[in-house]
Amino acid sequence: MMTSALPFLTVSRCARHLDISTRTVYKMIKSGALPAELFGSYVIDWPNAWACEQGPTPRDALYPRYMSDLLSRQGLAAKTHRSLRTVDRWLAEGLPTRNVRDSVRLNALDAADWLAGRYGCEVSLRKLRAHAVETCVDLTQAT
Numbered sequence: 001m002m003t004s005a006l007p008f009l010t011v012s013r014c015a016r017h018l019d020i021s022t023r024t025v026y027k028m029i030k031s032g033a034l035p036a037e038l039f040g041s042y043v044i045d046w047p048n049a050w051a052c053e054q055g056p057t058p059r060d061a062l063y064p065r066y067m068s069d070l071l072s073r074q075g076l077a078a079k080t081h082r083s084l085r086t087v088d089r090w091l092a093e094g095l096p097t098r099n100v101r102d103s104v105r106l107n108a109l110d111a112a113d114w115l116a117g118r119y120g121c122e123v124s125l126r127k128l129r130a131h132a133v134e135t136c137v138d139l140t141q142a143t
Contacts, residue, residue: 006063008043009128011036019070028052028101053105055098068132070098070105079108079127080115090115108132126143 011029024039029042030033033075034052036042050066058066071079077087093095096110112128 006046008045009049011042011044014049015046017067017069019072019075019105020100020103024101051096053100057097065109066098066133067105068108068134070100071108071111071131073104073106076106076108076111076128079131081127086112090118093118 004065008143009017011022011025014034015025018025025034025044026042029036031043034044035048036044046067047057048062053070073084073087076082077084080087089096091104093142095106095114098107098110108131110124112132113129116125
């Protein structure tokens with residue numbers, strides 16, 4: 001039973017957040033890997049979505065930060081205007097990840113903070129921060 005004070009996710013919103021297909025979300029629900037409740041359609045609690053990310057569960061104060069859509073390696077490369085090879089190097093150097101079903105996913109704000117700390121202003125971070133803000137604002141307007 002879901003008791004979170006956080007807004008619920010629809011299947012399509014959960015898929016967008018995790019950067020996977022809606023079909024994969026339905027498979028995860030059916031297999032029990034992603035707990036969901038059926039209220040006409042499935043709804044997913046944020047803590048259950050975060051549990052699928054194979055990363056630390058956010059503390060209350062950090063909930064908004066982790067409600068933004070995750071990025072794939074390719075998405076991070078596009079947002080930072082760097083090659084996939086560069087992103088792979090960053091991952092090898094310790095860029096924090098929130099993996100989903102054996103696929104590397106990244107929180108845009110975690111990536112922006114890590115890159116700023118590691119490289120300073122060398123890497124343009126505006127698009128990463130904008131991505132996080134846009135997708136999080138999207139969520140709050142939907143509820």
